[in-house]
Amino acid sequence: xxxxxxxxxxxxxxxxxxxxxxxxxxxxxxxxxx
Amino acid sequence: xxxxxxxxxxxxxxxxxxxxxxxxxxxxxxxxxxxxxxxxxxxxxxxxxxxxxxxxxxxxxxxxxxxxxxxxxxxxxxxxxxxxxxxxxxxxxxxxxxxxxxxxxxxxxxxxxxxxxxxxxxxxxxxxxxxxxxxxxxxxxxxxxxxxxxxxxxxxxxxxxxxxxxxxxxxxxxxxxxxxxxxxxxxxxxxxxxxxxxxxxxxxxxxxxxxxxxxxxxxxxx
Numbered sequence: 413x414x415x416x417x418x419x420x421x422x423x424x425x426x427x428x429x430x431x432x433x434x435x436x437x438x439x440x441x442x443x444x445x446x
Numbered sequence: 447x448x449x450x451x452x453x454x455x456x457x458x459x460x461x462x463x464x465x466x467x468x469x470x471x472x473x474x475x476x477x478x479x480x481x482x483x484x485x486x487x488x489x490x491x492x493x494x495x496x497x498x499x500x501x502x503x504x505x506x507x508x509x510x511x512x513x514x515x516x517x518x519x520x521x522x523x524x525x526x527x528x529x530x531x532x533x534x535x536x537x538x539x540x541x542x543x544x545x546x547x548x549x550x551x552x553x554x555x556x557x558x559x560x561x562x563x564x565x566x567x568x569x570x571x572x573x574x575x576x577x578x579x580x581x582x583x584x585x586x587x588x589x590x591x592x593x594x595x596x597x598x599x600x601x602x603x604x605x606x607x608x609x610x611x612x613x614x615x616x617x618x619x620x621x622x623x624x625x626x627x628x629x630x631x632x633x634x635x636x637x638x639x640x641x642x643x644x645x646x647x648x649x650x651x652x653x654x655x656x657x658x659x660x661x662x663x664x665x666x667x668x
Contacts, residue, residue: 416481420469427465431458434649438454441655 499529504596
Protein backbone atom coordinates (compact mmCIF):
# COMPACT_ATOMS: atom_id res chain seq x y z
CA UNK A 413 0.00 0.00 0.00
CA UNK A 414 2.84 2.41 0.86
CA UNK A 415 4.54 1.65 -2.48
CA UNK A 416 1.28 2.28 -4.30
CA UNK A 417 0.80 5.62 -2.54
CA UNK A 418 4.38 6.55 -3.37
CA UNK A 419 3.84 5.82 -7.09
CA UNK A 420 0.57 7.79 -6.97
CA UNK A 421 2.30 10.83 -5.42
CA UNK A 422 5.12 10.67 -8.01
CA UNK A 423 2.56 10.38 -10.85
CA UNK A 424 0.67 13.39 -9.44
CA UNK A 425 3.91 15.37 -9.21
CA UNK A 426 4.76 14.51 -12.84
CA UNK A 427 1.28 15.61 -13.95
CA UNK A 428 1.36 18.91 -12.01
CA UNK A 429 4.88 19.62 -13.27
CA UNK A 430 3.90 18.86 -16.86
CA UNK A 431 0.79 21.02 -16.53
CA UNK A 432 2.80 23.94 -15.11
CA UNK A 433 5.32 23.67 -17.97
CA UNK A 434 2.64 23.57 -20.69
CA UNK A 435 0.69 26.42 -19.00
CA UNK A 436 3.80 28.62 -18.95
CA UNK A 437 4.49 27.74 -22.59
CA UNK A 438 0.89 28.66 -23.44
CA UNK A 439 1.28 32.06 -21.75
CA UNK A 440 4.60 32.66 -23.53
CA UNK A 441 3.04 31.85 -26.91
CA UNK A 442 0.15 34.24 -26.14
CA UNK A 443 2.67 37.04 -25.44
CA UNK A 444 4.50 36.30 -28.70
CA UNK A 445 1.22 36.43 -30.62
CA UNK A 446 0.43 39.96 -29.34
CA UNK B 447 -10.70 34.59 -15.59
CA UNK B 448 -11.30 33.54 -19.20
CA UNK B 449 -13.20 30.40 -20.23
CA UNK B 450 -9.98 28.89 -21.64
CA UNK B 451 -8.23 29.31 -18.26
CA UNK B 452 -11.16 27.67 -16.46
CA UNK B 453 -10.99 24.71 -18.90
CA UNK B 454 -7.24 24.35 -18.29
CA UNK B 455 -7.79 24.40 -14.53
CA UNK B 456 -10.55 21.82 -14.97
CA UNK B 457 -8.15 19.62 -16.94
CA UNK B 458 -5.57 19.87 -14.14
CA UNK B 459 -8.11 18.82 -11.50
CA UNK B 460 -9.76 16.20 -13.77
CA UNK B 461 -6.57 14.28 -14.52
CA UNK B 462 -5.40 14.63 -10.89
CA UNK B 463 -8.67 12.95 -9.82
CA UNK B 464 -8.13 10.25 -12.49
CA UNK B 465 -4.64 9.55 -11.08
CA UNK B 466 -5.95 9.30 -7.50
CA UNK B 467 -8.87 7.11 -8.65
CA UNK B 468 -6.53 4.87 -10.67
CA UNK B 469 -4.58 4.08 -7.51
CA UNK B 470 -7.20 4.23 -4.76
CA UNK B 471 -10.68 3.73 -6.27
CA UNK B 472 -10.11 0.52 -8.25
CA UNK B 473 -8.83 -2.82 -7.03
CA UNK B 474 -6.14 -4.75 -8.97
CA UNK B 475 -7.80 -6.80 -11.75
CA UNK B 476 -7.79 -10.58 -11.60
CA UNK B 477 -5.27 -12.42 -13.77
CA UNK B 478 -2.64 -9.68 -13.56
CA UNK B 479 0.53 -9.74 -11.47
CA UNK B 480 0.44 -7.33 -8.52
CA UNK B 481 -0.80 -3.84 -9.32
CA UNK B 482 0.18 -4.01 -13.01
CA UNK B 483 -3.41 -3.74 -14.28
CA UNK B 484 -3.56 -0.08 -13.15
CA UNK B 485 -1.30 0.89 -16.05
CA UNK B 486 -4.36 0.50 -18.32
CA UNK B 487 -5.57 3.96 -17.19
CA UNK B 488 -2.52 5.59 -18.77
CA UNK B 489 -1.44 3.14 -21.49
CA UNK B 490 -4.82 2.87 -23.28
CA UNK B 491 -5.50 6.66 -23.40
CA UNK B 492 -1.99 7.25 -24.78
CA UNK B 493 -2.58 4.68 -27.54
CA UNK B 494 -6.03 6.21 -28.20
CA UNK B 495 -4.55 9.71 -28.50
CA UNK B 496 -1.90 8.43 -30.90
CA UNK B 497 -4.59 6.99 -33.21
CA UNK B 498 -6.72 10.17 -32.87
CA UNK B 499 -3.72 12.37 -33.67
CA UNK B 500 -2.82 10.31 -36.75
CA UNK B 501 -6.46 10.56 -37.87
CA UNK B 502 -6.42 14.36 -37.44
CA UNK B 503 -3.15 14.48 -39.37
CA UNK B 504 -4.73 12.49 -42.21
CA UNK B 505 -7.91 14.63 -42.31
CA UNK B 506 -5.99 17.93 -42.27
CA UNK B 507 -3.66 16.58 -44.99
CA UNK B 508 -6.70 15.88 -47.18
CA UNK B 509 -7.90 19.41 -46.43
CA UNK B 510 -4.49 20.79 -47.43
CA UNK B 511 -4.53 19.00 -50.78
CA UNK B 512 -8.02 20.34 -51.38
CA UNK B 513 -7.61 23.98 -50.26
CA UNK B 514 -3.81 24.51 -50.30
CA UNK B 515 -4.00 26.48 -47.06
CA UNK B 516 -0.66 26.55 -45.13
CA UNK B 517 -2.56 26.31 -41.81
CA UNK B 518 -3.80 22.82 -42.78
CA UNK B 519 -0.19 21.74 -43.34
CA UNK B 520 0.71 23.11 -39.89
CA UNK B 521 -2.22 21.21 -38.33
CA UNK B 522 -1.18 17.96 -40.04
CA UNK B 523 2.46 18.19 -38.98
CA UNK B 524 1.68 19.19 -35.37
CA UNK B 525 -0.82 16.36 -35.02
CA UNK B 526 1.56 13.78 -36.52
CA UNK B 527 4.27 14.93 -34.10
CA UNK B 528 1.92 14.60 -31.14
CA UNK B 529 0.74 11.20 -32.40
CA UNK B 530 4.33 10.01 -32.52
CA UNK B 531 4.96 11.33 -29.00
CA UNK B 532 1.90 9.56 -27.57
CA UNK B 533 2.73 6.36 -29.50
CA UNK B 534 6.22 6.38 -27.91
CA UNK B 535 4.63 6.89 -24.47
CA UNK B 536 2.14 4.05 -25.11
CA UNK B 537 5.03 1.78 -26.17
CA UNK B 538 7.03 2.72 -23.07
CA UNK B 539 4.14 2.08 -20.66
CA UNK B 540 3.41 -1.16 -22.54
CA UNK B 541 7.02 -2.26 -22.06
CA UNK B 542 6.83 -1.59 -18.32
CA UNK B 543 3.67 -3.76 -18.21
CA UNK B 544 5.44 -6.46 -20.30
CA UNK B 545 8.36 -6.52 -17.85
CA UNK B 546 6.00 -7.21 -14.94
CA UNK B 547 3.73 -9.69 -16.72
CA UNK B 548 6.08 -11.53 -19.10
CA UNK B 549 9.43 -10.83 -17.45
CA UNK B 550 10.89 -8.96 -20.43
CA UNK B 551 10.52 -5.40 -21.67
CA UNK B 552 10.35 -6.57 -25.27
CA UNK B 553 8.99 -9.85 -26.69
CA UNK B 554 8.36 -9.03 -30.38
CA UNK B 555 4.69 -9.67 -29.66
CA UNK B 556 2.39 -8.76 -32.63
CA UNK B 557 1.32 -5.57 -30.85
CA UNK B 558 4.89 -4.54 -30.07
CA UNK B 559 5.96 -5.32 -33.64
CA UNK B 560 3.07 -3.43 -35.21
CA UNK B 561 3.58 -0.35 -33.00
CA UNK B 562 7.30 -0.38 -33.94
CA UNK B 563 6.36 -0.32 -37.65
CA UNK B 564 3.89 2.50 -36.95
CA UNK B 565 6.55 4.51 -35.09
CA UNK B 566 8.96 4.07 -38.02
CA UNK B 567 6.29 5.15 -40.53
CA UNK B 568 5.56 8.39 -38.65
CA UNK B 569 9.23 9.03 -37.85
CA UNK B 570 9.79 8.85 -41.62
CA UNK B 571 7.01 11.46 -42.05
CA UNK B 572 8.92 13.89 -39.84
CA UNK B 573 12.19 13.01 -41.62
CA UNK B 574 10.51 13.71 -44.96
CA UNK B 575 9.37 17.12 -43.74
CA UNK B 576 12.86 17.90 -42.50
CA UNK B 577 14.43 16.93 -45.83
CA UNK B 578 12.50 19.35 -48.08
CA UNK B 579 13.23 23.08 -48.00
CA UNK B 580 10.55 24.41 -50.34
CA UNK B 581 7.43 24.96 -48.12
CA UNK B 582 4.83 24.19 -50.81
CA UNK B 583 6.60 21.06 -52.04
CA UNK B 584 7.12 19.92 -48.43
CA UNK B 585 3.44 20.48 -47.60
CA UNK B 586 2.19 18.62 -50.70
CA UNK B 587 4.50 15.62 -50.38
CA UNK B 588 4.00 15.25 -46.65
CA UNK B 589 0.21 15.54 -47.05
CA UNK B 590 0.22 12.65 -49.52
CA UNK B 591 2.55 10.68 -47.23
CA UNK B 592 0.33 11.34 -44.14
CA UNK B 593 -2.73 10.01 -45.98
CA UNK B 594 -0.88 6.86 -47.09
CA UNK B 595 0.59 6.46 -43.59
CA UNK B 596 -2.86 6.56 -42.02
CA UNK B 597 -4.06 3.75 -44.28
CA UNK B 598 -1.73 1.44 -42.31
CA UNK B 599 -3.03 2.56 -38.88
CA UNK B 600 -6.24 0.45 -38.73
CA UNK B 601 -4.28 -2.62 -39.87
CA UNK B 602 -1.37 -2.14 -37.50
CA UNK B 603 -3.42 -1.07 -34.47
CA UNK B 604 -6.66 -3.04 -34.79
CA UNK B 605 -6.30 -5.89 -37.34
CA UNK B 606 -2.78 -7.40 -37.04
CA UNK B 607 -2.83 -7.80 -33.22
CA UNK B 608 -6.17 -9.63 -33.49
CA UNK B 609 -5.18 -11.98 -36.31
CA UNK B 610 -2.10 -13.39 -34.60
CA UNK B 611 -1.87 -14.97 -31.18
CA UNK B 612 -0.70 -12.32 -28.75
CA UNK B 613 0.47 -12.08 -25.16
CA UNK B 614 -1.31 -8.73 -24.96
CA UNK B 615 -4.49 -8.84 -22.82
CA UNK B 616 -7.82 -8.45 -24.61
CA UNK B 617 -8.68 -4.83 -25.19
CA UNK B 618 -11.39 -3.27 -23.01
CA UNK B 619 -14.05 -3.98 -25.61
CA UNK B 620 -12.66 -7.24 -26.96
CA UNK B 621 -13.27 -9.28 -30.09
CA UNK B 622 -16.28 -10.92 -28.43
CA UNK B 623 -17.77 -7.42 -28.00
CA UNK B 624 -17.78 -7.79 -24.22
CA UNK B 625 -16.36 -5.54 -21.53
CA UNK B 626 -14.83 -7.90 -18.95
CA UNK B 627 -13.44 -5.27 -16.58
CA UNK B 628 -15.51 -4.27 -13.54
CA UNK B 629 -17.54 -1.05 -13.69
CA UNK B 630 -15.02 0.99 -11.66
CA UNK B 631 -12.33 0.22 -14.25
CA UNK B 632 -14.60 1.41 -17.03
CA UNK B 633 -15.51 4.62 -15.16
CA UNK B 634 -11.88 5.59 -14.47
CA UNK B 635 -10.75 4.56 -17.95
CA UNK B 636 -13.46 6.66 -19.63
CA UNK B 637 -12.58 9.64 -17.39
CA UNK B 638 -8.93 9.16 -18.31
CA UNK B 639 -9.76 9.02 -22.04
CA UNK B 640 -11.68 12.32 -21.72
CA UNK B 641 -8.82 13.93 -19.78
CA UNK B 642 -6.13 12.78 -22.21
CA UNK B 643 -8.24 13.97 -25.15
CA UNK B 644 -8.45 17.39 -23.48
CA UNK B 645 -4.67 17.37 -23.01
CA UNK B 646 -4.19 16.48 -26.69
CA UNK B 647 -6.47 19.33 -27.82
CA UNK B 648 -4.54 21.78 -25.64
CA UNK B 649 -1.10 20.60 -26.85
CA UNK B 650 -2.36 20.60 -30.45
CA UNK B 651 -3.55 24.21 -30.30
CA UNK B 652 -0.29 25.36 -28.68
CA UNK B 653 1.73 23.46 -31.31
CA UNK B 654 -0.25 25.05 -34.16
CA UNK B 655 0.17 28.55 -32.65
CA UNK B 656 3.95 28.07 -32.23
CA UNK B 657 4.31 26.82 -35.80
CA UNK B 658 2.23 29.76 -37.12
CA UNK B 659 4.48 32.26 -35.29
CA UNK B 660 7.57 30.45 -36.63
CA UNK B 661 6.29 30.63 -40.22
CA UNK B 662 5.31 34.31 -39.86
CA UNK B 663 8.79 35.17 -38.58
CA UNK B 664 10.41 33.20 -41.39
CA UNK B 665 8.38 35.20 -43.92
CA UNK B 666 9.33 38.48 -42.20
CA UNK B 667 13.04 37.58 -42.50
CA UNK B 668 12.58 36.81 -46.21
